[in-house]
Amino acid sequence: MIKKTMTFNDLNLQFYDALNQIFNINKNQTWDDLAKRITLEKISETYKIYGEIFPYNLDRYSLLPKNDAKEKLTSIFHGVLDGKSIINNIARYSLYSDEIIVFHPLQNPNSISPEYCPISNPNLWKSEFVNALYFYIVLQKWVKKGLVHLIENPYSFEPETTEMFRNVASKRVDESEEDFYDDPLIKKEHEEMMYDKLRTTILGLPSEAIEKTIKGAFPHYSVYQIKQTAIEMKAHRKTLPLYVEFDDNASGELIVNRSGGNIEMVESLCRLTGAHSYTTQNIIRKQLESRGTNPFWTKFGTLYSGLSMTYLDNVDTNFALNIREEDRISGVRKSFRELSSFLEQSELDKLTDDKILNFSDKFNYEIKKSEEEWMKIISDAQKANAVALTGAATIGAIIDPTKIILPAIAIPSSIAIVEYFKKRGIKSYKTKDPYSVFVDLKNQRPSFFSEFKNCIM
Numbered sequence: 001m002i003k004k005t006m007t008f009n010d011l012n013l014q015f016y017d018a019l020n021q022i023f024n025i026n027k028n029q030t031w032d033d034l035a036k037r038i039t040l041e042k043i044s045e046t047y048k049i050y051g052e053i054f055p056y057n058l059d060r061y062s063l064l065p066k067n068d069a070k071e072k073l074t075s076i077f078h079g080v081l082d083g084k085s086i087i088n089n090i091a092r093y094s095l096y097s098d099e100i101i102v103f104h105p106l107q108n109p110n111s112i113s114p115e116y117c118p119i120s121n122p123n124l125w126k127s128e129f130v131n132a133l134y135f136y137i138v139l140q141k142w143v144k145k146g147l148v149h150l151i152e153n154p155y156s157f158e159p160e161t162t163e164m165f166r167n168v169a170s171k172r173v174d175e176s177e178e179d180f181y182d183d184p185l186i187k188k189e190h191e192e193m194m195y196d197k198l199r200t201t202i203l204g205l206p207s208e209a210i211e212k213t214i215k216g217a218f219p220h221y222s223v224y225q226i227k228q229t230a231i232e233m234k235a236h237r238k239t240l241p242l243y244v245e246f247d248d249n250a251s252g253e254l255i256v257n258r259s260g261g262n263i264e265m266v267e268s269l270c271r272l273t274g275a276h277s278y279t280t281q282n283i284i285r286k287q288l289e290s291r292g293t294n295p296f297w298t299k300f301g302t303l304y305s306g307l308s309m310t311y312l313d314n315v316d317t318n319f320a321l322n323i324r325e326e327d328r329i330s331g332v333r334k335s336f337r338e339l340s341s342f343l344e345q346s347e348l349d350k351l352t353d354d355k356i357l358n359f360s361d362k363f364n365y366e367i368k369k370s371e372e373e374w375m376k377i378i379s380d381a382q383k384a385n386a387v388a389l390t391g392a393a394t395i396g397a398i399i400d401p402t403k404i405i406l407p408a409i410a411i412p413s414s415i416a417i418v419e420y421f422k423k424r425g426i427k428s429y430k431t432k433d434p435y436s437v438f439v440d441l442k443n444q445r446p447s448f449f450s451e452f453k454n455c456i457m
Contacts, residue, residue: 060154074275083135103260318454331366
């Protein structure tokens with residue numbers, strides 16, 4: 001009998017079993033029911049079990065999914081690991097990719113200083129944990145059906161490797177002539193993200209403590225602005241799908257921004273897994289574009305620019321998953337897969353115009369064919385009463401666009417990275433640069449939601 005190779009998904013199923021045992025997830029009816037089961041003791045217990053399932057010395061390289069681009073198109077999501085937004089990024093992009101790799105949002109207690117350890121100091125991680133728990137629950141079915149693979153970044157458990165990647169990234173930034181935060185879109189994106197993090201971490205504090213925190217974070221605010229901001233922050237909790245009113249009033253929580261790793265790390269993981277990356281963050285896109293000119297950008301950019309597709313809006317995540325499971329709009333994925341496989345075997349700068357036009361014609365044909373499928377999907381959604389609205393706008397008509405933009409990626413990111421692979425004896429990586437996909441959602445973001453009952457198995 002051939003012994004089955006252990007994968008991250010095998011360990012993920014163990015972790016989901018643990019979550020279900022600790023919080024009795026399947027016995028709850030609503031998000032509010034679940035919230036009542038979350039305590040500091042259970043948070044500590046969860047981190048402890050997570051650390052046992054994913055120990056520090058685990059061979060994370062062997063656990064990575066490894067796919068052949070000719071058979072399966074795999075993508076790595078590179079962006080903020082936020083429970084409130086992850087389903088938007090996954091549900092929409094799953095139509096373009098066979099499988100999606102996503103980083104675990106939970107802090108591994110084996111790789112953090114004792115004074116910040118979430119096992120002994122769960123109060124520091126309350127908000128991060130609640131957000132991560134929501135993240136896991138809304139993705140539960142996607143993971144168990146094999147459409148989403150949750151992984152840990154193996155480089156994060158090798159200090160020397162982490163330092164090497166940081167140095168490569170620092171050199172890239174130092175050599176860049178651009179100050180990315182001068183870009184208004186990036187600056188706005190960063191400020192909104194930090195504000196949301198701050199707002200989430202201080203929700204459980206008394207009003208006086210919230211006002212004190214706001215004054216420290218925004219010293220230019222007037223007394224009136226501070227009070228109004230505090231009121232807005234307290235009201236914000238009512239909009240969260242999962243909010244826990246903890247009994248303790250301990251001040252101080254860690255504010256952590258997780259994205260799985262820097263560009264160089266994610267690019268290297270693409271090589272190991274046979275995947276390409278995609279992001280919905282302007283800061284990541286800008287960094288990729290600033291690295292130079294890639295033939296793919298110049299030759300295939302027009303293939304995706306201005307692409308208009310219908311898409312489901314304001315539907316439950318369960319409905320979005322059914323679309324993916326039933327393999328609807330599969331022609332679009334097939335077209336991407338063929339293109340990915342072709343690029344693996346081609347010198348981009350030697351491609352002739354007729355080859356490019358041929359791919360363009362095939363892709364546009366699949367898009368046109370998919371529009372007919374969308375009409376059927378919309379009809380099904382209306383019949384299933386998937387949303388409590390009426391009219392043609394119920395499920396998102398044609399939005400312009402779900403643009404697929406392929407940023408410029410220059411020469412291989414670093415000779416140091418290639419040398420690293422050689423020293424480790426790792427052969428399973430692509431010799432070409434992976435291309436990174438930026439899914440432009442800023443014009444009209446889908447607003448997926450999940451009723452709790454649709455997330456449990």
